[in-house]
Amino acid sequence: MGRHSCCYKQKLRKGLWSPEEDEKLLRHITLYGHGCWSSVPKQAGLQRCGKSCRLRWINYLRPDLKRGAFSQEEENLIIELHAVLGNRWSQIAAQLPGRTDNEIKNLWNSCLKKKLRQRGIDPVTHRPLSEAEYGDEEADKSAKSSQDAQDMPGAASGSSSTNELNLLSTPNSRQATSILEIENCSGLKTPSSFNRDHLFMVQDGYMPESSDFAGNYPAVSTQFSSDWVHTFVTHPDQFSTTSSKAASSSMIQPLSTSMLFPITVPPSMNPQLKPLIPFSENWDTGNNGNLSVFDNNVFGSWGLPAQQAQVQSLEGQPEYLQVQNQLLNMAVTLQNQTQHQSNFYSQMKPDINFIPSTSGAMWIQEEQPGGAPAEEEAVPDSDNTSCVKDVQRLTALFGHM
DNA sequence: AAAGATACCAACCGCCGTCGG
C-alpha cells in the first residue's frame, strides 16, 4: 500500500507541520486560493503532498475555524446527529460551523462515546445499553438495522428497516429533557420513505397532535438540543437525487452556501415555535422518482403558528428562498433587537447573537427578555492551546509578511 | 520525583466516487 500516489514522486515531508510550513501554505492559499491541491505544495514551496496540504488547511489553517472546547450544546447536537447519521463525520461537521470532521471524530472517540456509556446508552445504537445487549428480538432487529446503517453508510439504500433512535439529553440540561425520536423512519435512506413513515419530535412537553401529521410530514431538519431549536432549510436540489447516500445527506446535510440554512433559535423564542413543518401530501410523487418537495408547496408554514406563517407566494421566487427570507428576516430582527455583537470570532459564546459563517450557516442567540444574556452552559473562554494556535496562525500569516 | 496509564489530537493511510482524457 504505502503512500498515496502523489507522495511517490518525490521525497516528501511527513509528520507535524512547522510554523514555516503553515506560513507558506496559509500565505499561498490566502493569495491564490488552493485550486488543484496537487499543485499547491509545489506552488507554495512545500515538501508535502497535496493531500497533506488540503488536510492541514481544512483542519487547522482555515480562517473560519472555531477554536476551543466544544460547548454542551455542540456536544448534544453531535450526539443527536450521530444517532441519525452514524459515523458520517463530514455531514455532522457540516451542521457545526467552524468545526471539522476530524475534530468531531476525535471528540466522539475520546469523550462522547464514554459519556454515553456512562449514561447507559450504547454509542453505536443509541439505545439503552441493557436493551442493546440483552434486548428482545425486536430490539435486536432494530439495533442491528441501526448498526447496519452505520457500518455500511454507503450501502444504505439496500436497508429499509426500522431505524429507531431515542436520544436523551444530558442530565445536566438546564430545562426539560429534550427528546428526539424517530420512529419507523426507514433509515432516512430516501426522502420518499417519509411518505409512509413518520418522524416527530418532542420537546419541553410539546407533544404533536395527531392532526399535525394528517397528510403532513415534519422536516427532519428541525433539531432540538436541550431547549434550543435547530432548524435547517435544505436546498431543493438536495432532494433531487435517488442516490441513497446523497438522499440521506439531503436530510441534514449541507451547506455549501444556500444549500442549508441552519438557524438556532434560543429558548426564549420557543413559545412561538411549533416544531413541525408540514410536508406535502404528495411528498413522494416527485419527478420520476426524484423528490422535489419544493415543487409541491411543502413549506406552508415555518415553525410559526400556521395563520401567522403562511408563505406568501412571491412571483418567480422558489419557495425555499421564501423560507430562507423569512428566516433571514427573523434573524435580522433578532439582530436588531440585540445589538451588541462586535467580533464574530472573538466571542463565539456566549455573547454572539448572529454569526454568519462562510458556510452559509447562522447561529442566533438572543438575550433573555430581562436583558441578560441567555444563560448558557459554561464554555471555556479560550483554552491555552487554542490561543497558542491562533497566535501561531496569525504569526504565520502576518508576522513575517 | 519517577514511571506507567490514560487522554487527547494532529496527521497519516487506504478506500471510494467522480471526472476527464
Place this chain on the structure above:
DNA sequence: CCCGACGGCGGTTGGTATCTT
C-alpha cells in the same frame, strides 16, 4: 469503456500532555 488523477471521507496511528500511582 477504461484508466489514472484527484478530492473526500472515515478509520487508525503515533506523539505529546496530563493524570495516577
